[in-house]
Amino acid sequence: xxxxxxxxxxxxxxxxxxxxxxxxxxxxxxxxxxxxxxxxxxxxxxxxxxxxxxxxxxxxxxxxxxxxxxxxxxxxxxxxxxxxxxxxxxxxxxxxxxxxxxxxxxxxxxxxxxxxxxxxxxxxxxxxxxxxxxxxxxxxxxxxxxxxxxxxxxxxxxxxxxxxxxxxxxxxxxxxxxxxxxxxxxxxxxxxxxxxxxxxxxxxxxxxxxxxxxxxxxxxxxxxxxxxxxxxxxxxxxxxxxxxxxxxxxxxxxxxxxxxxxxxxxxxxxxxxxxxxxxxxxxxxxxxxxxxxxxxxxxxxxxxxxx
Numbered sequence: 001x002x003x004x005x006x007x008x009x010x011x012x013x014x015x016x017x018x019x020x021x022x023x024x025x026x027x028x029x030x031x032x033x034x035x036x037x038x039x040x041x042x043x044x045x046x047x048x049x050x051x052x053x054x055x056x057x058x059x060x061x062x063x064x065x066x067x068x069x070x071x072x073x074x075x076x077x078x079x080x081x082x083x084x085x086x087x088x089x090x091x092x093x094x095x096x097x098x099x100x101x102x103x104x105x106x107x108x109x110x111x112x113x114x115x116x117x118x119x120x121x122x123x124x125x126x127x128x129x130x131x132x133x134x135x136x137x138x139x140x141x142x143x144x145x146x147x148x149x150x151x152x153x154x155x156x157x158x159x160x161x162x163x164x165x166x167x168x169x170x171x172x173x174x175x176x177x178x179x180x181x182x183x184x185x186x187x188x189x190x191x192x193x194x195x196x197x198x199x200x201x202x203x204x205x206x207x208x209x210x211x212x213x214x215x216x217x218x219x220x221x222x223x224x225x226x227x228x229x230x231x232x233x234x235x236x237x238x239x240x241x242x243x244x245x246x247x248x249x250x251x252x253x254x255x256x257x258x259x260x261x262x263x264x265x266x267x268x269x270x271x272x273x274x275x276x277x278x279x280x281x282x283x284x285x286x287x288x289x290x291x292x293x294x295x296x297x298x299x300x301x302x303x304x305x306x307x
Contacts, residue, residue: 007042072231081106116188118212148245148247254299258292266279
C-alpha cells in the first residue's frame with residue numbers, strides 16, 4: 001500500500017511548491033545544475049489545493065509521464081534525466097524511500113511563460129465558450145456540435161502561465177508578442193503534432209484523449225525549447241473511455257474531472273464556494289479517483305502498477 005505524501009521536506013536547496021509538485025535544486029556530480037520534481041499526492045481543482053489526496057496518486061502521475069517521455073524520445077527533446085532516487089545526490093535513505101516512484105530528476109530550463117493547450121474534442125471551458133458564441137478561445141467552429149464531439153481539427157489554444165490563480169487564454173498573436181513569432185509557431189506545431197500522435201495511440205488502447213496541455217523551456221545555451229513538466233497525465237489531460245464515448249452528454253473519465261464533478265455537488269449544496277481552503281475528499285472519492293488513474297496507466301502501458 002502506498003504511503004500518503006502530501007508534502008516533502010528534503011535537505012536540498014531552494015524548495016518551492018506548486019499546487020501538486022515540490023521542486024528542489026540539485027547539483028549533479030559533474031557540476032550540472034538540475035531540478036528535482038516530486039509529484040505529491042495533493043489534489044488541485046479549480047486552482048485550489050484540496051484538503052487531502054489519494055495515497056499513490058503522485059506515483060501514477062510520474063510513471064505515466066515517464067512512459068510518455070520514453071515513448072516520444074525520438075520525436076522531441078525533453079528534460080527528464082532519471083526517475084531513480086539513487087541518482088539524486090544528497091538524499092538520505094529515508095528520503096530516497098519516500099520519493100520512490102514519484103520523482104523526476106530533470107535538466108534545468110528557463111520556462112517559457114506560455115502554456116500550450118491542444119483540444120481535439122469539445123469539453124470543459126471549450127464547451128462553455130461554444131455554447132456562448134460558437135467558438136473556442138476565439139476560434140470559430142461549425143454550428144450544431146455537441147458536448148463531447150470530436151472537433152473537425154485539433155485546436156491550439158495557448159494561455160498565460162500563472163504562478164498563482166487562474167491561467168488566462170490568449171491568442172496566437174498575444175503569445176507571439178511574449179515569446180516571438182518563430183518560437184510561437186514552433187510551439188504550435190509541436191503541440192499539435194504530439195497531441196495527434198498521442199490521441200491516436202491512446203484511442204487504439206481504449207482511451208479518448210480529449211485535450212491536454214504542455215509546458216516548454218529552454219536550456220542555458222540553447223534557444224530551441226524542450227518539453228518539460230508532466231505530459232499526458234490525468235492531471236493535465238482529459239481521458240475518456242472510448243467504448244463509452246457518446247457526444248451530447250458529460251463523458252465518464254479517467255481523469256480529474258471526477259473530482260471536479262464531486263466538488264460541484266458541494267458548490268450546488270452551498271457547502272463550498274470555490275475559495276480556499278479546499279475541502280477534504282471522502283474516502284470513496286479518493287479510492288475512485290486513484291482507480292481511474294491506475295486504469296489509465298494500465299490501458300496506456302499494458303502493465304499493472306503496484307502501489
